[in-house]
Structure formats: C-alpha cells, structure tokens
Amino acid sequence: MPSREQKLIVLDRDGTLGADPEDFVQSADDWQPLPGALEAVARLNQGGWRVVIASNQSGLGRGLFDVATLNAVHARMHKLLAGVGARVEAVFFCPHAPEDACDCRKPAPGLFLQISRRLGVPVSQIVAVGDSVRDAQAAVAAGCEAHLVLTGQSAAHRLGGVPDGLPPGVPQHLDLNAFADAVLARDAQKAA
Template sequence: MKLVILDRDGTINADSDDYIKSPQEWEPLPGALEAIARMNHAGWHVAIASNQSGLGRGLFDVAALNAMHAKMHKLLAAHGGRVDAIFYCPHTPEDGCSCRKPLAGLFEQIGERFGVELKGVPVVGDGLRDMQAAAAAGCEPHLVLTGKGAEFRGCALPETFPPGTRVHEDLAAFAEHLVGRPAPRPQA
C-alpha cells in the first residue's frame, strides 16, 4: 500500500497562532487540495496526523473539529481527492501523552490502522515537531515552506531537524516530487 501522512494546520490549511477553531476559520492553502487529489490519483492513500491541543485547552470541541473535517472532505471531493483517515492528539503539552508530536504515537496508530510498516513512509509537515515525529517513527520527513515552515525560506535548516529532511515549497511541490519518483519496490 502506498501511504503518505500529512500534517494539517500549516500544511493543508492556513494556520493561526490563535488556533483554527471553526469551519469558518478552516481555509485550504492554495493548491493543497489539488495536491492531495493528485496523490490520490497516483494511487496514494492519505492519512492526517495532527496535534489539536485546542481541544484540551477548551478552545473548541469535537463537534467543531468534526465540522472542520467535514468541510475539508467536501472541498477535497470537489477536486476529486480524499483523505482516508484523520488521527489527532487532543492533549496539551502538559498532559504528557505519547500521541502528541514530536512523539511517534499518532504515526504508530496510523501504521496499525493500515497494517503497514512505517519505515520509509513519507510524512509532510510544516514544523520541527512534524519532522521529529516522522523520524522517530522511521518515516521519511518532508518539510513544506508554508505555515511555520515559511521561516526557513531561503536558508538552511537548523541541525535540530532530522538528517535527510527534504524541503518543498508547498504541498503541491511535494506532490510533484512524490508522483514523479519511482514506486517503492515491494519488500521480500
């Protein structure tokens, strides 16, 4: 199975320091929905792994989160795309959970759900925590220069990023890279 794991805020949709709390605030980044559809059409399954500490902070509830995701699904469908599963951590940093990125818990849950080995699975995100979680799970880290990643435009990544982190202008550029590369060989 060809699986790619995406971060949500700052990767697929615009991010906010005040959190994305409602469907009205959830706005896709230019080209992001088309990029997901392109990956789908090339045979890739897409899962989302997202820290959503706004839930734990009481800034929005699960109904609001579900409404945001319903909007995303509807807009994606209009572009011929889909997300196969959404995994999120509702905890705050103080909760000490194992699912909050930079830990690998969400990725491990995705691997279990899809029955896949995570080694080499591409992960796309806009921040250091996304890349650290990807590396911790044995995945292939890809940073997009949108959202929090915009601060790294035109400069080298700090050494805090996992070795081998690849950088892409945005999700559309990542999709171009992913669809254009040779398919992975099945493991014997």
C-alpha cells in the same frame, strides 16, 4: 511471498494542507486550504497514494473547542477536497495539551505508530509531510520517511537555511504541490 509496498502519505493539517492561524482553527469557517494544497492531494490520490492526516489538536485539551467543532472542521475539509477530486481517508489527532505529556503529541511518534497499526502499513512504508520540525521529528522517531514543506511554521525558511532541530536528511519542499511533484516524479522513475 513478500508483501506489496503500500503507498501511504501522512499529512499534517494546519500549515501543510490548510492555513495555520495563531489562535487555532476554532470553527469550520476558520479552516482555509493553502493555495494548491487540495489539488496536490488529488494528484497524489491519482498517483495511487492513500492519504491520511495526523494533527496535534491541543485546542481540545485547552478547552478552546469541542469534538463536535473539530468534526465540523473536518467535514468542511473533506467537502473541499472532494470538490477537486481529492480524498483523505482518515484523520488521526492528538487531543492533548502540551503539559499532558502523552505519547501521541508530535514530536512524539505515537500518532504515526497508531496509523501504522490501524491501517496495517509498516512505518517504513509511510511517507510523512508537515510544516514543522516537530512533524519531521515525530515521523523520524516512528521510522517513517519524513519531508518538510516550507509553509506554515517553516515559511520563514523559504529563502534558505535549515530550521533548528530538523533531523538530518529530511528533504524540504516549497509547498505541498512541490512535495507532490517530488513524490510523483520518484514514482515515475521507479516505474521506468
């Protein structure tokens, strides 16, 4: 008997769900959600989607903040999500600096493979969304369905054009709300 398709979305954090400051999110107060992003997660949850985060956090490896600070940032994020009826069930992150040459720092696929193993969801059933080309490259390398939002690092492409290095066929959405609209419309079409 074939297994039922699992609905799992992997979100990037900075630039996709929250603002992406140039000097890193270094305290809980630094983390600010993008307009409508929390509500987009709530709508995805209501549509039956599990949501987790996959985020490069090289500030840890660079010594800019510690794990306790990162935990405080995520506690704030979870609280703000809960305030609109949204839920992110897990946060996966790469703590390494770029020079560490790990397999979990996006554009490497390691975080997506780890999520697949830990949650028991085949990579082919994971939908990934982020604001940078490296988010899409990591998702494609892992075998996930990749999407790009034109916020954060890709905001400059809102008026058109394709970011350099974006894998072919990766859909672009104005923001996380537009991504949620597309996913939920596709679900409705499948159900019809």
